[in-house]
Amino acid sequence: MPVGFGVLGPVTAWDDAGEPVDLKGPRHRAVLARLVAARGRVVPVGQIVDDLWDDPPAGAVGAVRTFVAALRRRLEPRRPPREPARLLVTEGPGYALRADPGTVDAWRFEDTVSAAADALPRAALDRLDEALGWWRGPAYADFDQPWAHAERSRLDQIRLTAVERRAEALLALDRAADAVPDLDAHVAAYPWREDGWALLASALYRAGRQADALAVLRRARELLRDQLGLDPGPRLRRLETDLLRQTEPEPTGAARVWAETAAAYERSVVPGARARLESTVGLLRSLAVTGPGGLEAARDQREAAITAAEQLGDPEFTARVIGGYDVPAIWTRSDDPAQAARVVAAAQRALAGLGPDAPEATRARLLATVAIESRGTASPGPAQSAREAEAIARRVADPALLAQALNGVYMQTFHRAGLAAERDEIGAELVALAARHGLATVEILGHLIRVQARSALADFTAADAHAEAADRLAARHESPLVGVFTGGYRAMRTAATGAYPDAEAAYRSWATGLAGCGMPGVERGLLPLALLCLRVWHDRPADFPADTDWGPYAPWARPLVLLATDRRDEAARALRRTPAPPRDLLQEALWCLTGRAAVALGDRDVMLRARDALAPAAGELAGAGSGLLTVGPVAAHLDRLDAALEGSGDRG
DSSP states (O other): OOOEEEOSSSOEEEOTTSOBOOOOSHHHHHHHHHHHHTTTOOEEHHHHHHHHOSSOOTTHHHHHHHHHHHHHHHHOTTSOTTSOOSSEEEETTEEEEOOOGGGBHHHHHHHHHHHHTTSOHHHHHHHHHHHHTTOOSSTTTTOOSHHHHHHHHHHHHHHHHHHHHHHHHHHHTTOHHHHHHHHHHHHHHOTTOHHHHHHHHHHHHHTTOHHHHHHHHHHHHHHHHHHHOOOOOHHHHHHHHHHHTTOOOOOOTHHHHHHHHHHHHHHHSOTTOHHHHHHHHHHHHHHTTSOHHHHHHHHHHHHHHHHHHHTTTOHHHHHHHHHTOOOOOOOSSOSOHHHHHHHHHHHHHHHHHOOTTSOHHHHHHHHHHHHHHTTBOOOHHHHHHHHHHHHHHHHHTOHHHHHHHHHHHHHTOOSSSOOHHHHHHHHHHHHHHHHHHTOHHHHHHHHHHHHHHHHHTTOHHHHHHHHHHHHHHHHHTTOTTHHHHHHHHHHHHHHHHSOHHHHHHHHHHHHTTTTTOSOHHHHSSHHHHHHHHHHHHTTOOOOOOTTOOOGGGHHHHHHHHHHHTTOHHHHHHHHHHOOOOOBSTTHHHHHHHHHHHHHHHTOHHHHHHHHHHHGGGTTSEETGGGTSOOOEEHHHHHHHHHHHHHHTTOOO
């Protein structure tokens, strides 16, 4: 097990055997705590000095360096003398803690509470019980400086939210009596939290203690007025009215509509009816945009729904089940390539089985599905499917179908580099189409495509506007996954227009939200790839820890990483094994990395391949079409390749 760090209580660390690490004196622990609070971002040495001392002594900077050196020896005792530190690293003007999010209790706590929001009650309860059990006392209990106060307060707010969400889960599981003791202590300690009072009153009522529930609401009213000078909010007033009428607190608004509709559906539609399966697809489509948990569940159940439909032996019904999952797709690397291949195979079987009287729209949805799920391939078949779906959709004048078909066309615009302008046109049509017909998720898709395309064309003014529009729509329509892409765009924009240290810090800050985002195609390997691209652009060495998880991008990173440690022979062999990049949003960036390694190693054949692949994108920023990272102008990489080829006497 890796080294672990704890700040939910006194600051501590555990070695890889789970034993406490002797962190030496309070200043050493203060340095470690300050870096934990930064969540992987670089903290300049001057800032650390200011945070450790009210009146820094003359040798404060040297003292901080001594503390860091001592911490490195304690945290990585088996690290060879000249090998760079992997945990407490020197970056630019300061230091950063490069720990896995799961090894730091505060980081792990935040991620777990966030994930619990998307979980079903039983799973949410289990996650929250585990997360609350990690607290050993007040966060950063040893320290009284302003930075510690701020971080302690922030973590406390998340903890209080977790306590209330745990109570909600207990109520949803009909365990009202179990929720009462902790809620009673909660409101006593934090009387200003009205949600706590409402939950306690509801729990008491559902446990058969109506008088106690009313007494709690009276106590809440008195405390709010006496201590804060406030009247109870509408939730508490409405709850008190319900209890006085002996009306059990029930879901209200949308929650009540959902509960009553679900109950009516359960009563009216027999379990084996086709209507259940077909309507399930609509539910999965909505579930996929609600958050990480919903996306993962939708992805898993989608294939099960297709399998169940195929077992009925009706190709047209199967086609409706497959094509009904028209979830907009923005990332061109599949989250589950094997599953995507199975969906394509099922769609092709349904296409082959459709009769001559099948609706054109049904066929078009299958063709669009083939195009979307075949992302990143070099085969012409999916591109033809996309264009055929588009032609049908325009002919039948179905806006939603046209949006799905255009999504497929977008996924197939990667047969060569340099097509950002074409994708921008697709994004513009999607935005206009969606605005006319009220297709919110499609409008978000169109704006995100335009963020990517305008970034590739270095038009950050327009890209900013589209990112802001996507965020506004996401907030209005509860689509939290949009933030993964707009947050990544803002980090990339910093990389393209700001200083190197700011760019690296922005990337690391963005990446803290990637873990558990429900999109493996985005989550794994992107942070180190973004940092590698940044270093290559700024002519910095690709010195990364040996255990860096490059995910699917390892073949294109490996030659440069090996070169950074002077292992030229291994780098040359790795370069010869490097495949052509997939036809996706990152192909220009990966070709630039390959070209840079080829120049360093004098491999003319690879240089020629990279130059030919990149030439059509000469006017773009390499990788910026992803909206998430960049290696700088393609033209600069082409100039470097041309100079190297000219120097070798071979320009092809």
